Amino acid sequence: MWWYLSDLARFKSERLGLDALAANADWLTPLGWRTDDAKRLIFDADITIGIRTYPVFLSYPAHFPNTPPSVYPRGEQTTLWSNHQFGPGGELCLEYRPDNWTSDVTGAMLLESAHRLLFTENPPEGKAERVPSAHEVSLGQSLRTRTFRLLMTRKLADFFAEMQAGEMLKGNMLVHCRPESNVYIIDKVTKSDGEVWINPDVPPTLSSETYERTVPILRIAKDQALPPTSNPADYKTAIAALGFEENASIIVILKGSKAHCFWGAAEYAIQFATIPQEPEVRRLDDSHERLRGMSVAVIGCGSLGSKVATMLARSGVENFYLVDDDLLLPDNLVRHDLDWRDVGTHKVDAVTQRIKNVNPNAKVYVRKVRMAGQEASGSAETAITSLLARDLIINATANPNVHNLVSAVAESAAKPVVWAEVYGGGFGGLIARYRPGVEPSPQLMRRAIENWFAERSYQPKAATKDYATGGEGPPMIADDADVTSIAAATARLAIDTLLSRDPSYFPVPVYVLGLAPEEGLFTQAFETYPIPMPEAPPLEKAMTLSAEEATAEIVEIAKIFDVK
Structure with a gap:
């Protein structure tokens, strides 16, 4: 029910308050009540300041008095009345707003606030004053109605700052089209000597998902005027005078520290909104800088592995080796980090694109092989050799055969190895790590984990269906939130391992993580069981040979290479 029917006392109070204001304020002319198409209550009035009349209406929201009314210009108003207004014809930004609203504030007080604002900025006599802002309009608020947007990055701004007045260069512009906006991104600029400057802030992979076009870029002097956009003919004349071709569609003009983008056609000329470069602010702690020089192998790029890889790329890791032979199919999207743009591609290729889109500096190497599966021996050997060249191996397959193989070669x-799995049913999962010389072998750790569950007479539900080959078995039941929770914990354990934190954030090597109640295991969400492990046993002494025995073996090896 509408508030003015459900709260008749408040409606009476509002009505009498506005009547009293109109009787005592010679600047307010009441014009009566009405409702709009949504049955919101509207009060029309005129505010007079000197010889100027401002036609306004006071709009009561559906949830009044819990949310504030708004004051708008009435009719087809195309001019900006105030610096405290959401665009020409838009709502006035007054003293009482959603961020400071209390239910005792009335509509009459809103109209008084509107009068104070307009009177201060547009007095009938004397000098206009600037009304101090109680808040700053966000970038998002200012661009809500702007479809065409030029995105500046820090490296691009640095490059533009070096251009001299009168210098015109050729840029390559990526056009990222979305239903509500078109974002224009300059990823390359050809210098006057023919050398191509590449914007390191922009992922090279972005060009495969955007349109490309060439755009002229000109720096003008600070005292030169930008071309007018009110008249297409005047615009064309102005850009021609600056040195652009008269039929140039999109151009970029640099003036001072700002970049201005224009689009001209026979019927119109418009100026794009410019999204300024972000100030450089540290978002990760100093230790994460070390991740840039480290490499990670991820075996299994399914729902768990894809998320872990992306999280590590965001955290600073710039060298990846991905191993998986599977394709991304439509049903994978229920919990995979990828989307329909990647359906039908190999997961390692799609995750590569994903990693590079979030970390343009990342280098990613892939192998489309099935670890511990039916593969040529040479392919498997090459994959294993590449695994061992990385600083950390992450096994995200939850496959016992892969675990045995990776454990053996890593030991x-x-x-070091990190592995994880999500339990069928989505009620929880497990994360674990092996560090040489710290934990016992991964095979022994796995046996200890199985014993831990056996002591509780509980056997986790494991998915046995092979999605890649269509093998028999039930699918894993878990949603994206379940998998993401375990993936986040896995990524944190991986980062801790890469950084060799001392003391570690994870004092034990294995954690069983609860996400929901599960009979026999968890009573509630976020219930966690650390599983301690014995210290790593002393390393076995390698068999040694005497000098004579070593020489004899070298002779035998030499015979193998002896060309007959």
């Missing part, structure tokens, strides 16, 4: 090469 022999003294490489």
Whole structure:
């Protein structure tokens, strides 16, 4: 029910308050009540200041008095009345707003606030004053109605700052089209000597998802005027005088520290909104800088592995090796980090694109092989060799055969391993890590984990269906939030391992994480069980040979290479 029917006492109070204001304020002319198409209550009035009349209406929202009324210009108003207004013809930004509203404020007080604002900025006599702003309009608010937007980045701004007045260069512009906006991004600029400058802030992969066009870029002197956009003919004359071709569609003009983008046609000329470069603000702690020089292998680029890889890329890791032979199919989208743009592609290729889109500096290497599966021995050996060249191996397959293989090769090469799995049903999961010389072998750790569950007479539900080959077995039941929760914990454990934090954020190597009640295991969400492990056993002494025995073996090896 509308507030003015459900709260008749408040309606009476509002009505009498506005009547009293009109009787005592010679600047207010009441014009009566009405409702709009949504049955919101409207009070029309004129505010007179000197010889000028401002036609306004006071609009009561559906949830009044819990949300504030608004004061708007009435009729087809195309001019800006105030610096405290949301665009020409838009709502006036007054003293009482959603951020400071209390239900005892009345509509009459809103009209008084509107009068004070307009009177101060447009007095009938004397000098106009600037009304101090109680808040700053956000970038998002200012661009809500702007469709065409030029995006500046820090490196692009630095490059533009070096251009001299009168210098015109050729840029490559990526056009990122969305239903509500078109964003224009300059990713390359050809210098006067023919050298191409590449914007390092823009992922090279972005060009495959955008349109490209060439755009002239000119720096003008600070005392030169920008072309007018009110008349297309005047616009064409002005850009021709600056040195642009008269039929140039999109141009960029640099003036001072700002970039201005224009689009001209026979019927119109418009200026784009410019999204300024962000100030450089540190968002990660200093230790994350070390991640830039580290490499990670991710085995399994399914729902868990894809999320972990993307999180690590956002955290600063710039070198990845991805191993998976599977394709992304439509049903994977229920919890995968990718979307319909990647359906039908190999997961390693799509995750590569994803990583580079969030971290333009990332280098990603891939192998489309099935670890511990039916593959040529040479392919498997190459994949394993590349695994061992990384600082950390992450096993996101939840496949026991892969776990055994990775555990064996990682232990022999003294490489740390992180592994994780989501339990069927989405009620929880497990994260674990092996660090050479700190934890026992991954095979022993796995046995200890199985014993931990056996002591509780509980066996986690594991998905046995092979999605890639269509093998028999039930699918894993879990939603995106379930997988993301375990992926986030896995990524944090991986970062802790890469940074060798001392003390570690994770004092034990294995955690069973609860996301929902599960009979026999968890009583509630976020219930966590750390599983301690014994210290790593002392390394076995390698078999040694005497000098004579070593020499004899070298002779035998030499015979193998001896060309007959």
